[in-house]
Amino acid sequence: MQDQKYxxxxxxxxxxxxxxxxxxxxxxxxxxxxxxxxxxxSETAERMNYRRNPMISALMTNLYQxxxxxxxVPLAVLYTHELSLIEENSYHQKLWQGMSNRAEExxxxxxxxxxxxxxxxxxxxQILTARGINGVIxxxxxxxxxxxxxxxxxxxxxxxxxxxxxxNFHRVCPNQYQGIRTVMRQLKHVGFSRPGMVLMNxxxxxxxxxxxxxxxxxxxxxxxxxxxxxxxxxxxxxxxxMEWYRKYTPDVIIGSEPDVLELFRSAGIKIPEEVGFVTLxxxxxxxxxxxxDENEEMLGRAAIEQLVHLVYYNQRGCPECPYVxxxxxxxxxxxxxxx
Numbered sequence: 434m435q436d437q438k439y440x441x442x443x444x445x446x447x448x449x450x451x452x453x454x455x456x457x458x459x460x461x462x463x464x465x466x467x468x469x470x471x472x473x474x475s476e477t478a479e480r481m482n483y484r485r486n487p488m489i490s491a492l493m494t495n496l497y498q499x500x501x502x503x504x505x506v507p508l509a510v511l512y513t514h515e516l517s518l519i520e521e522n523s524y525h526q527k528l529w530q531g532m533s534n535r536a537e538e539x540x541x542x543x544x545x546x547x548x549x550x551x552x553x554x555x556x557x558x559q560i561l562t563a564r565g566i567n568g569v570i571x572x573x574x575x576x577x578x579x580x581x582x583x584x585x586x587x588x589x590x591x592x593x594x595x596x597x598x599x600x601n602f603h604r605v606c607p608n609q610y611q612g613i614r615t616v617m618r619q620l621k622h623v624g625f626s627r628p629g630m631v632l633m634n635x636x637x638x639x640x641x642x643x644x645x646x647x648x649x650x651x652x653x654x655x656x657x658x659x660x661x662x663x664x665x666x667x668x669x670x671x672x673x674x675m676e677w678y679r680k681y682t683p684d685v686i687i688g689s690e691p692d693v694l695e696l697f698r699s700a701g702i703k704i705p706e707e708v709g710f711v712t713l714x715x716x717x718x719x720x721x722x723x724x725x726d727e728n729e730e731m732l733g734r735a736a737i738e739q740l741v742h743l744v745y746y747n748q749r750g751c752p753e754c755p756y757v758x759x760x761x762x763x764x765x766x767x768x769x770x771x772x
Contacts, residue, residue: 440483448477462747505542508568508740509561512547513575519545524714524729528572528593531733539741541568554582562587568744570736571597577639586750589743593736595641600751603743605736605758607727609640609713612762613647613687616711616725619764620685621655623772625709628652629661629683633668636689636713644689644713668692675700678708685709685770691722694769709770723767732760 442460446453451474459466459474466474510532512519519525529543536543544566548557561569561583569588571581574596585600592602620628630648637645645663652660664677674696678686688694691712697704704710712724735758743749 440478440481442483445474445478445481445483448481449474461745464747505537505540507564507566508536508541508543508570508737508744509564509566510543510545510570510572511557511581512545512572513549513579513581514547515549516545516547524727525572527729528733528736531730532570532737533733534730535734535737539737541737541741543570548581555584558584558587567749568740570740571602573639577635589740589747589749590751591736591740591743593732594639596639601755603739603752603755603757605732605739605760607732608759608761609643609727610647611759612713612725612727613644614651615762615764616687616713617648617651620687620709620711620770623770625685625770627659627661627682627684628687629678629681629685630663630687631674631677631693632663632665632689633693634665637663637665648687671696671700678702683708685711687711687713689713691715691724694722705769705771711770715765715767721768723770724765726763726765728760728763735760 442453442456446456449456451470455466455470456474456478459471460478462471510529514522514525519529533543544564546557546560548554552560567588569590571590571592573594577596578598579596580599581597590600590602592604594604594606617628628648630645632644648663649660661681661683664674666673666677674693678697686693686697686708688710689712691714694704694710694712697708697710702708710722712722715722715724715726739758
């Protein structure tokens with residue numbers, strides 16, 4: 434069988450009567466190229482069976498990254514928290530560290546912005562465009578199930594986590610379903626048989642119910658009866674949590690927040706002597722709590738890589754088919770459980 438002839442950008446340019454630069458920009462959906470021209474070039478490339486050479490693309494990417502820019506290209510990180518709260522939160526600090534490091538490596542710089550009641554979506558759109566920013570990352574929102582209203586057609590956008598309900602952008606998320614199943618396997622391995630899950634009221638919504646569904650799915654697979662129902666509680670509702678604990682007597686508690694541990698300790702319950710404890714948000718190994726590390730720095734790095742991809746190909750606004758990239762969670766041993 435005869436090998437198919439390799440089609441280069443210059444071949445498409447010759448067929449369309451345009452420059453190779455025009456073809457390159459058109460295939461990346463660059464706004465400098467008119468819609469009619471982009472469509473004509475795209476159709477010609479498809480008809481000629483053009484395929485990008487991955488080795489050349491990798492080479493050009495490396496050359497691009499090795500250039501010394503007089504000034505880095507700005508990207509926005511759009512918070513709904515006050516920035517002072519972000520600086521006090523180790524989860525967000527690790528995300529920021531991963532994002533900023535990867536952005537610098539790729540020739541970009543990050544700028545923090547806060548969208549609150551004082552700044553409308555229209556005003557924020559004006560601020561970002563005035564600064565020449567066309568790439569935006571939305572970290573986890575202050576409240577789960579939120580909606581943000583900007584002129585999104587101006588920007589390439591990536592969301593972190595599931596707390597943003599709409600618009601539905603491409604996302605990078607911790608693999609929380611894999612994380613809870615990792616917890617369940619670890620607990621089963623060391624001999625726990627009556628795990629109970631305690632989630633802060635917004636936590637399950639913030640994770641698209643992956644924690645509770647993973648818990649119930651695992652428990653149903655190993656036993657058909659005696660499954661302890663997941664408790665969702667309001668912050669500081671100590672009475673409800675203690676009532677649930679005394680009614681179901683779990684031998685280990687899986688909590689959505691490390692603060693749940695202090696709630697039990699304040700009630701005089703000894704951890705791990707009376708009951709074990711595992712957190713699903715192990716922000717630091719320094720506190721010796723057993724649980725899941727959501728790989729925050731890797732999440733941040735992956736988010737920047739995906740946003741840069743969107744910016745490079747000028748994919749702006751809300752995608753027709755949003756994808757989700759999941760970063761695996763890691764188990765971290767601690768003194769809050771014992772065999």
